[in-house]
Amino acid sequence: MIRLSSFSKLHVLRKATCLLTPFSGMIHATFKGLMLIFFLTGTLEAQNLRVGAAVRVITPNPLLPVSGGIGIPHPVTEKRGDLFARAMVFEQGAERFAIVNVDNLGWTSVLGNRSRAKIKGIRPENILIGATHTHSAPDAYGFPDASGKNYADLGYLDWCVEQIAAAVNEASANLQPATLKVAMGEAQGKIAYNYYAPSLYDPRCGIIQALASSGPRAGKPIATLVNYAVHPEVLGNSRGILSPDLIGPMYQKIESTIGGVALFMNGAQGGMVTADTRLNYVKEGEQQKEANTWEECIRIGELLAVEAMRIVDKAPILKNPTIYCTARKLEFPIDSEIMRYILQKSPLKYEVTKENFVTTQLNLLNIGPAQILTVPGEALPNVGYYVKRNMNTNMPFLFGLTNDAFGYMLAKVDFNSFKRYDYITQTSLGEMTAEIYMEQAIKLVKESPKPQDQ
Ligand SMILES: [Zn+2]
Numbered sequence: 100m101i102r103l104s105s106f107s108k109l110h111v112l113r114k115a116t117c118l119l120t121p122f123s124g125m126i127h128a129t130f131k132g133l134m135l136i137f138f139l140t141g142t143l144e145a146q147n148l149r150v151g152a153a154v155r156v157i158t159p160n161p162l163l164p165v166s167g168g169i170g171i172p173h174p175v176t177e178k179r180g181d182l183f184a185r186a187m188v189f190e191q192g193a194e195r196f197a198i199v200n201v202d203n204l205g206w207t208s209v210l211g212n213r214s215r216a217k218i219k220g221i222r223p224e225n226i227l228i229g230a231t232h233t234h235s236a237p238d239a240y241g242f243p244d245a246s247g248k249n250y251a252d253l254g255y256l257d258w259c260v261e262q263i264a265a266a267v268n269e270a271s272a273n274l275q276p277a278t279l280k281v282a283m284g285e286a287q288g289k290i291a292y293n294y295y296a297p298s299l300y301d302p303r304c305g306i307i308q309a310l311a312s313s314g315p316r317a318g319k320p321i322a323t324l325v326n327y328a329v330h331p332e333v334l335g336n337s338r339g340i341l342s343p344d345l346i347g348p349m350y351q352k353i354e355s356t357i358g359g360v361a362l363f364m365n366g367a368q369g370g371m372v373t374a375d376t377r378l379n380y381v382k383e384g385e386q387q388k389e390a391n392t393w394e395e396c397i398r399i400g401e402l403l404a405v406e407a408m409r410i411v412d413k414a415p416i417l418k419n420p421t422i423y424c425t426a427r428k429l430e431f432p433i434d435s436e437i438m439r440y441i442l443q444k445s446p447l448k449y450e451v452t453k454e455n456f457v458t459t460q461l462n463l464l465n466i467g468p469a470q471i472l473t474v475p476g477e478a479l480p481n482v483g484y485y486v487k488r489n490m491n492t493n494m495p496f497l498f499g500l501t502n503d504a505f506g507y508m509l510a511k512v513d514f515n516s517f518k519r520y521d522y523i524t525q526t527s528l529g530e531m532t533a534e535i536y537m538e539q540a541i542k543l544v545k546e547s548p549k550p551q552d553q
Pocket residue numbers: 232330477
């Protein structure tokens with residue numbers, strides 16, 4: 100009915116315009132003028148998008164014990180690759196935001212906010228800080244043991260806070276006119292699988308690449324951000340090695356092949372999407388042989404890099420992409436006794452606004468046709484799929500372990516269900532964590548502008 104009536108109105112209007120021939124010329128001229136203004140604005144916007152990137156090494160010297168989760172960190176005798184803080188800053192008109200990745204198991208807002216306070220020219224809520232989730236880096240939580248003692252090196256963490264802020268400030272200082280390529284596709288080959296149920300994982304790999312639009316490096320990458328869900332735990336924490344794990348070779352392969360800075364943001368890799376290091380394919384309960392070597396980190400990291408570069412290669416160049424960034428506060432009850440104990444005993448002094456609740460930052464970004472939501476922990480792959488299909492794009496990115504990393508995030512029906520889920524249930528804030536997240540994340544999607552069409 101509505102369509103019919105508006106059609107007839109249009110029809111009438113067209114007739115009227117035909118009758119008013121002297122005015123139609125004016126209308127056309129105005130229309131042409133508007134088009135010209137639109138075209139000029141479009142051109143100006145293209146010049147307006149600027150992107151910068153920078154990196155800082157955060158490898159401790161001397162080396163420090165490494166942590167793969169709750170418990171006493173393991174001593175190390177050697178390193179394989181360096182740990183980094185990597186930053187990418189976007190600017191368009193008054194909008195400016197930063198995406199940072201840190202080679203660590205998790206980077207809490209206690210530390211992130213201290214870096215935010217040292218970053219110039221970007222509002223704290225527009226700074227996203229995510230952890231790669233390597234299991235071979237120093238403890239950044241201050242995990243207490245049974246007696247309440249912790250082993251975190253606070254001096255090292257202070258230095259990392261400085262390095263992260265320095266990386267973002269340098270990326271801001273390096274801002275240059277840029278175009279974008281945004282792509283998403285399935286990463287092929289032996290990269291990830293679900294340790295609990297092999298095919299229950301998300302093979303989509305999202306890439307955001309900024310290209311210099313002028314200067315001597317015109318057309319070349321300023322930065323390439325890879326978003327993929329996987330546990331970088333090929334080496335783990337018990338081999339006496341400090342390492343970015345498979346993410347290190349991924350950075351290196353991208354940077355040596357196409358130049359610019361490589362970044363990695365993890366996805367919904369909880370329970371239990373991990374690196375595919377399987378040497379044989381055994382039945383449930385049988386002994387799985389795995390390759391837990393640095394060579395395997397190189398194989399998987401380089402394969403992920405090659406796949407990411409293949410996926411982004413054919414993407415069209417977006418000359419006039421629009422960007423958008425918004426943030427909300429999220430609050431979660433801490434139902435888990437273990438998590439309460441960690442937060443109470445940690446020397447990092449978590450800010451508690453309400454007893455047995457934690458507050459964190461949830462971000463939504465639109466970058467050209469892509470939409471990004473942050474996840475403050477390790478969401479299970481089904482939680483990831485659900486949120487992604489409720490996003491306003493066919494290129495949904497989830498930045499896992501970003502702005503906080505509060506352990507696993509399971510749907511309430513998964514919580515305390517399979518025996519397999521005992522561990523992830525215990526290392527989760529509670530039954531409602533993922534439910535609250537899904538509800539609030541989708542609400543934010545509904546209340547935010549849609550990303551531009553592809
Ligand atoms: Zn994990």
